[in-house]
């Protein structure tokens with residue numbers, strides 16, 4: 001069985017450091033901004049890749065930077081694409097499940113899944129389980145890593161930001177990629193509306209960086225450290241730590257709520273509470289991709305089960321539902337089927353029988 005994480009001998013989970021860390025800018029000697037030159041390879045299940053999809057949609061870059069989606073099932077050779085030859089097998093799947101509100105990303109279904117039992121790990125539904133790799137017909141994410149660096153010897157992770165011109169990986173670190181997408185590098189290719197979107201405004205940057213830093217360690221990565229702990233003591237201390245930091249988020253958001261209520265009378269479709277400042281920022285995006293997975297997966301699969309977001313954290317829950325239901329960039333990049341199937345079918349060490357729990361129902365509650 002493949003080991004999808006590296007652990008040290010004290011039973012703690014350690015995340016690998018990303019290896020490709022270039023940027024895209026007019027001043028860069030190689031990677032200059034251009035429409036159609038760069039491509040994103042993502043998994044809809046992966047919270048790190050999900051950050052890049054949300055940012056790409058919010059910045060209006062869906063027709064500037066294309067995107068391929070890997071299959072939700074991660075096997076011993078890593079992530080895979082669908083076979084080119086089988087790509088148009090089922091037109092109905094294509095029509096039913098996909099549209100391009102967020103740039104060709106699969107839509108979330110209104111209904112939650114009623115059964116996962118018939119979905120096989122080798123299911124080939126085009127643009128439902130995955131897309132193909134349209135440029136080279138590659139089968140695997142690993143093919144991109146080897147094309148870029150034949151000596152590459154680390155893990156084949158998503159997201160990957162790829163340059164079609166030099167045929168190399170520009171960057172495989174999501175926190176860098178979202179900064180690249182947010183920079184003004186691609187401004188000339190998007191409409192006025194999108195040029196104004198700044199997810200890391202200068203005056204909030206120190207606060208965003210500070211927020212991201214503790215959220216990353218204790219929440220984004222904290223759930224993985226909890227779920228992949230190989231000793232009970234490690235698990236218990238990591239789980240406790242995750243919930244202490246969810247409490248901290250809840251306190252911040254509840255204070256934001258009080259402020260907003262005093263100013264505008266409350267939260268509605270247009271007016272949400274935000275993690276930092278009073279506008280949507282990168283801090284919300286990075287927190288969202290963990291919180292949206294929390295009740296459907298992390299509670300049971302990673303044993304983060306002191307409570308759920310929906311039951312234990314009313315302000316975080318409100319913030320979450322506002323983002324999901326009122327912002328297409330969040331909603332249409334969130335795929336609960338990929339999320340649930342990936343974790344429960346790929347981590348065979350945690351869930352050896354690969355049975356995917358049906359609940360919670362629904363995946364997300366209405367506003």
Ligand SMILES: N[C@@H](CCC(=O)N[C@@H](CS)C(=O)NCC(=O)O)C(=O)O
Nearest residue numbers: 046048155156157158159172173174
């Ligand atoms: N530091 C990376 C982490 C990415 C990451 O760990 N991705 C996981 C999926 S959630 C992955 O691709 N794992 C594949 C593997 O380890 O084989 C980032 O944020 O971009």
